[in-house]
Amino acid sequence: xxxxxxxxxxxxxxxxxxxxxxDPVFGQGPxxxxxxxxxxxxxxxxxxxGTDRETEFGLAIRYGITGDWTVGMEIPFLDVTEAGQxxxxxxxxxxxxxxxxxxxxxxxxxxxxxxxxxxxxxGTGDEEIGNKGATDVYLALSYGYEGRKWYRWASIGYRAxxxxxxxxxxxxxxxxxxxxxxxxxxxxxLEPDWVWMLELNGEFIDRARQNGAGLADTGGNLWFVSPxxxxxxxxxxxxxxxxxxxxxxxxxxxxxxxxxxxxxFEGHF
Amino acid sequence: MIxxxxxxxxxxxxxxxxLAMIGAESVPDSLQYELEVSGMVCAFCAYNVSxxxxxxxxxxxxxxxxxxxxxxxxxxxxxxxxxGILAERVTAAGFKLKSVSSSTAVPSSEPMRATNRLxxxxxxxxxxxxxxxxxxxxxxxxxxxxxxxxxxxxxGPPGSEMRILRPILMGRERPVDVEYAAAPVQSKSIxxxxxxx
Numbered sequence: 001x002x003x004x005x006x007x008x009x010x011x012x013x014x015x016x017x018x019x020x021x022x023d024p025v026f027g028q029g030p031x032x033x034x035x036x037x038x039x040x041x042x043x044x045x046x047x048x049x050g051t052d053r054e055t056e057f058g059l060a061i062r063y064g065i066t067g068d069w070t071v072g073m074e075i076p077f078l079d080v081t082e083a084g085q086x087x088x089x090x091x092x093x094x095x096x097x098x099x100x101x102x103x104x105x106x107x108x109x110x111x112x113x114x115x116x117x118x119x120x121x122x123g124t125g126d127e128e129i130g131n132k133g134a135t136d137v138y139l140a141l142s143y144g145y146e147g148r149k150w151y152r153w154a155s156i157g158y159r160a161x162x163x164x165x166x167x168x169x170x171x172x173x174x175x176x177x178x179x180x181x182x183x184x185x186x187x188x189x190l191e192p193d194w195v196w197m198l199e200l201n202g203e204f205i206d207r208a209r210q211n212g213a214g215l216a217d218t219g220g221n222l223w224f225v226s227p228x229x230x231x232x233x234x235x236x237x238x239x240x241x242x243x244x245x246x247x248x249x250x251x252x253x254x255x256x257x258x259x260x261x262x263x264x265f266e267g268h269f
Numbered sequence: 270m271i272x273x274x275x276x277x278x279x280x281x282x283x284x285x286x287x288l289a290m291i292g293a294e295s296v297p298d299s300l301q302y303e304l305e306v307s308g309m310v311c312a313f314c315a316y317n318v319s320x321x322x323x324x325x326x327x328x329x330x331x332x333x334x335x336x337x338x339x340x341x342x343x344x345x346x347x348x349x350x351x352x353g354i355l356a357e358r359v360t361a362a363g364f365k366l367k368s369v370s371s372s373t374a375v376p377s378s379e380p381m382r383a384t385n386r387l388x389x390x391x392x393x394x395x396x397x398x399x400x401x402x403x404x405x406x407x408x409x410x411x412x413x414x415x416x417x418x419x420x421x422x423x424x425g426p427p428g429s430e431m432r433i434l435r436p437i438l439m440g441r442e443r444p445v446d447v448e449y450a451a452a453p454v455q456s457k458s459i460x461x462x463x464x465x466x
Binding site for chain 1: 307308309310311312313314315316317320321334335336337338339340360361362363364365386
């Protein structure tokens, strides 16, 4: 496996962590889709860390099996530049589901909790990009309160990895997210709707391994504070946010993340 | 528009009145439902509920009105709706149906505000209408309405319906729901509201 391919596989920021409308920009939330509904989603993420650049773009389609259970798939595309070298292409498919197992509805408010699961079978992407021979699994638990004025979310997720055909295991990842949101002016049914959000995102990444031996300069912990905005109009939504590094503890010699920027479009039909 | 003769004038008014009646939304006897729905927070939620209820055959899709402030969904149906099915549809949307009430809907030409939004609201003095002060304003409303208006609601002096509606609706390219409510005789004001989809 080339060094560049290894970089790409170690990157992969988006895959597996399904993003949904009326959930935080970066964290997970419990929102699902109405029964029989179809969601089309396009999103992009840009990360810069020193001279390294990474751009991810994802297309997703989801279906509401019931009002509390959604399934879908996502196709990611990546472009990674490190140390002057670039590689890009289509990443491995992501197949996911979200099941909202608890819901408490009241006038103008909803509390709920959901389980999220995703499988990323390696080798379904372009050869230079895909993680052939390894299948990642992602599990998360999320809680959310949505009100006419206030929002709050909490989630914890874990992505388990394993060794691919080239002997590379990118390292498991634990994600912890807290988010709050406010709608300054409660809106009516036919009005554009603005929810401003602020998130605290934590990532705890194991050291990557090559044929069982730990790789230096991989893994570590990162914390971000992330302002964001969710704009919706009827059945369309746009989400935008930026992750600003708060603290990090990266192993070995790694460039700290300067920022991550995310933009998403979504439509429910 | 210059009228050729008094008889042509009367014919045009008659035709206009006929067209206005045809264009107005005339609803046969139907049932009005009010659903109290818990959990709706935003327009996205409202859309979900609206989509689920629209799929019921008897429901008039354009009548569905979601009020997020009181959690009420109001709709008209051509037939009686089973409460269990309504609850099922609200659940499928991701929310909870708390209560349902129904009544016989009054046949009405009321504009379908559920899917329309207010574009412009004008309040005029009726004395100015008689003097012709608003002719150019009504012409401007006509230009605005001819392609975009979905509904028109006017509250004005008794007997002024044609005087106000004709300039606005002449030449319109699509049906417009029209409601004219006669204000009290002593009222000096005219309220004109134009709604678009």
